[in-house]
Amino acid sequence: MTPRTSDLVPGPDSDRRSGGNRFAAGLAGLLPPDELARALTAGGRWQPYPTVNQRPAWTAVDQDFGKRLLAEVENEHAAPWPELTASGYLRFSVDGNRQLFETPYLQRRDRLARTVLATALATSPADRARYLLSAIDGIWLLCEESSWCFPAHEPRPLPDQQAPTLDLFAAETGALLAYAASVLGPVLRTEHPMVADRINREVRARVLLPYRDAAETFWYDAGNNWNPWIHSNVLAAALLVESDSSGLVATVLRILRGLDHYLAHVPADGGCDEGITYWWCAGATLFECMEILYAATAGTFDAFALPLLGRIARYPVVAHIGGPWHVNFADGFALPRPGTVVPGLLHRFGRAVGDSDVIAHARALAGPFGRCPMPVTPGASLGRSLGVLFDADWAATSVDDFPYPAQxxxxxxxxxxxxxxxxxxxxxxxxxxxxxxxxxxxxxxxxxxxxxxxxxxxxxxxxxxxxxxxxxxxxxxxxxxxxxxxxxxxxxxxxxxxxxxxxxxxxxxxxxxxxxxxxxxxxxxxxxxxxxxxxxxxxxxxxxxxxxxxxxxxxxxxxxxxxxxxxxxxxxxxxxxxxxxxxxxxxxxxxxxxxxxxxxxxxxxxxxxxxxxxxxxxxxxxxxxxxxxxxxxxxxxxxxxxxxxxxxxxxxxxxxxxxxx
Incomplete structure (x- = not known):
């Protein structure tokens, strides 16, 4: 049986604050490699959320969210998928324009995430079949792209398919396809096995192998959002796709070493000098790494007692002004973009570290930012959306007042x-x-x-x-x-x-x-x-x-x-x-x-x-x-x-x- 998200992390009453000396050797030293290997779910068998065939789980999803999402997907169902062109890719090297390529690139991924959810949420077999074909169109389009890397992060004017660049959005694309395969897997494997095989092949070639085999990149030992953001997506993709257990263990160990580099740079007070917008790509993705590892090892890998994690969880509480407004030093937005703020994720983070203020703050965020990630955006990716939709504790909670600490x-x-x-x-x-x-x-x-x-x-x-x-x-x-x-x-x-x-x-x-x-x-x-x-x-x-x-x-x-x-x-x-x-x-x-x-x-x-x-x-x-x-x-x-x-x-x-x- 697929566990609820609420079963994957400790509840709000848990005392998670005393770390002792357990973390003296860092995350990479929390478990010996052989113990980690025994604890990890066998390669390619991790199933964190229900598949499309587990109908009771999907019919229990918030009905208001389901109706709104299905209406949006139905409206765009007959429209052509956004087009990506070589000239659009080249524009960055010509005049620095990023939006010409990035906008349709992200629109493709948003639409695919919505369509995967619609396929699982549709109540009639006929609608599920229609949406499945649309999801396959999106999957195939992403697999056919020459690169998953943003032009701004690609060292060449046009990408080289034989030497894929792993950036933030290549990693996100890998996780998106891996989660799509996880939800749609039983149908894909029986009715469209070539699609399932293509996902596995492309994710391995463009994400897992470049990550594991490349020399350490500029972001691997960095203290900015690239480190946990990429690692959270590589980790999810590896657990969902990697069938070789030794390769999976090697990937996870490398991820833990990389996250230790990140934690060495994080201010001891848990602050985010990149601003509140990037906390959702840094502190939040660090939490996702810890949550995924807790779930994939059935709780054997448990880093939530690390005191720094508790301080990181509090940053959104500290940076909040009122309603939807936030302190926006650095490249932040005083009014975060839709989809950036995912209250349900912060609620899980608060429960994991046992901080009642963080929990209350997350519940209050559900007012201005909504209880469900709608529409699905890069800030509320397919993985984040699934985490919210199948969190029974979040579904049962009500909107709260913000804690508004004095200072x-x-x-x-x-x-x-x-x-x-x-x-x-x-x-x-x-x-x-x-x-x-x-x-x-x-x-x-x-x-x-x-x-x-x-x-x-x-x-x-x-x-x-x-x-x-x-x-x-x-x-x-x-x-x-x-x-x-x-x-x-x-x-x-x-x-x-x-x-x-x-x-x-x-x-x-x-x-x-x-x-x-x-x-x-x-x-x-x-x-x-x-x-x-x-x-x-x-x-x-x-x-x-x-x-x-x-x-x-x-x-x-x-x-x-x-x-x-x-x-x-x-x-x-x-x-x-x-x-x-x-x-x-x-x-x-x-x-x-x-x-x-x-x-x-x-x-x-x-x-x-x-x-x-x-x-x-x-x-x-x-x-x-x-x-x-x-x-x-x-x-x-x-x-x-x-x-x-x-x-x-x-x-x-x-x-x-x-x-x-």
Whole structure:
């Protein structure tokens, strides 16, 4: 009998927090190779989810999800499958365009995943037969593709079929086909054995053999999302397809060594310096690796007591603002794309590590993001969709309230978050970062901060637009969204922060207590010598104690010269108005500045990139506070409060911080 997903991981009441010394040798040393070999399901026989012939399991799937998915598949059933062309592949090497090829590439895979599910969910044999043929069309099209690798990740303008490149999406394609074969397997093997054989052959040739036989690649020992993202898909494909037991064990051992490399880079606080969007491709895929191995060894391989896993699971709780909104430092999206957030997966992660806040947060996410992954997207792949659909505990739970912790300080990632009202999205919310300018998916943003009100961002990090050839090239920091002058940061004589690990925050101190939370840092080292910054002390504080909560941003600078221009920048989601001297109205907020020494200029930044317009609409806005007389030493306070709250002027504001802890 196929186990429920809820049987594959420990329940929420399990005490998973004490790891002891079990992990001293890493994941690869958790089980001796011979014991791992005995525990692993025999090659090619792992069956984590019901097959299409196990009708009671599929008729029990959420009926609302089934109706919506079947309607969508029926609407596209007669339409031609998206076309992939050599000229589309070449466009990346010609002008850097990624979307021309990537869009139909992903549409093919989304459609195949939906069609596989529709085949299993269809209630009539005639509909199942129709959808099966459509699924076979999709399977065959993917098997006929010259490459499963994105053009942006391929070292040649066009791929070489004899030397396949294993990237993120080649690995995902392998797992997609392997899961499709797992669900449709009994029918394929009896009615279309050549299709089943083709899947096995192509997955082995394009994913398993390149992974196992190639020299270690740049991502194998990396600390970014490539490592667990690829490994989670290779692991699933190997367990579902690899018929040679010795080959399977060798693959799993190599995966464990690779994941140990990843864990060695993960901040000890469990943070994700790539931002919340990439947590779903990094922390979430790491969990999937652990969950798959737990299931495939009948619980013998159990890494969920590793303390770092528990801290990784908490990151989405920490990075949450309110409703669908999230802190989006680096290449993140303040409003995640549909399919990226899979609440059911996070619910399983919370149960596995025994964290009630993570469990509650996942249940609350089901409100804005839905209980089922619909439509199936690359963020909610076929494997993730199956995991949600056959999780009995998730199906039985109800939507919850977000836990909304009062504050959190991640000392290794160097990110602070705090909210005015613990347990609620109402009022002020602050996120601030220190860090350095060589982080994964880095923006030049040391000392940046975000303010939200009632769960919605107001003073913002704009985020990132569509990727092009420039995005990961020497021209990355020519893109305006990556530059410090389009973050909530200063410039001196027009000089912005510079890229590189040496350009980092110094003297970083965080204070959190019942009265509020504060991050202090020197962001001077983030600037190149041309800026002449000896030091730039910044304090960002949320003060919740008292009748008039506020957020204060205090800057104190020491330069090596009297600059011609000194400016402080603010990026806002709504237009700012200067209704009175020294008072900016920004949506529901008032921001008070020293109008005796600074002038305010407000400009609109038009948006044309569809990823940015989806989040912010047709424009964002930039406020520039320019010093009237820029001295080599000086200070400034920006004081932010809710518009209905009366606040003192910045020069007579309360002290910057309480440092009693």
């Amino acid at each position: 959190a300080w991640m000392p290794d990632t160097e990110v602070l978050v705090a909210r005015e009202h613990p347990g609620s999205a109402t009022g002020l919310f602050l996120a601030a970062k220190a860090g350095h300018n060589a982080e994964n998916h880095n923006h030049n943003d040391v000392g940046n901060w975000i303010v939200a009100h009632d769960g919605v961002p107001v003073i913002i990090d704009v985020g990132v637009g569509n990727y092009t050839a420039r995005t990961f090239s020497d021209e990355r920091y020519d893109i305006w969204t990556m530059r410090s002058s389009y973050h909530n940061l200063p410039t001196v004589d027009g000089v912005e922060q510079a890229h590189g690990a040496a350009h980092r925050a110094a003297q970083v101190v965080a204070t959190v207590d019942r009265a509020g939370a504060e991050l202090r840092l020197d962001l001077g080292p983030a600037y190149p010598s041309a800026a002449g910054v000896r030091s730039w002390s910044r304090s960002v504080r949320l003060q919740r104690d008292g009748d008039e909560p506020w957020i204060g941003v205090d800057d104190q600078w020491d330069l090596d010269r009297d600059p011609d221009e000194l400016a402080l920048h603010l990026m806002t989601a709504t237009p700012a108005r200067c209704d009175a001297p020294g008072v900016l109205t920004i949506g529901p907020l008032l921001a008070r500045f020293d109008h005796d020494r600074f002038d305010a200029r407000i400009e609109t930044v038009d948006l044309t990139d569809d990823l940015l317009t989806r989040v912010w609409g047709r424009a964002v806005h930039r406020v520039t506070l320019t010093a009237r007389t820029a001295g080599r030493a000086g200070s400034h306070r920006l004081l932010i409060s809710a518009a209905e709250t009366s606040q003192p002027s910045p020069r007579s504001a309360p002290p910057t911080a309480r440092r009693d802890q």
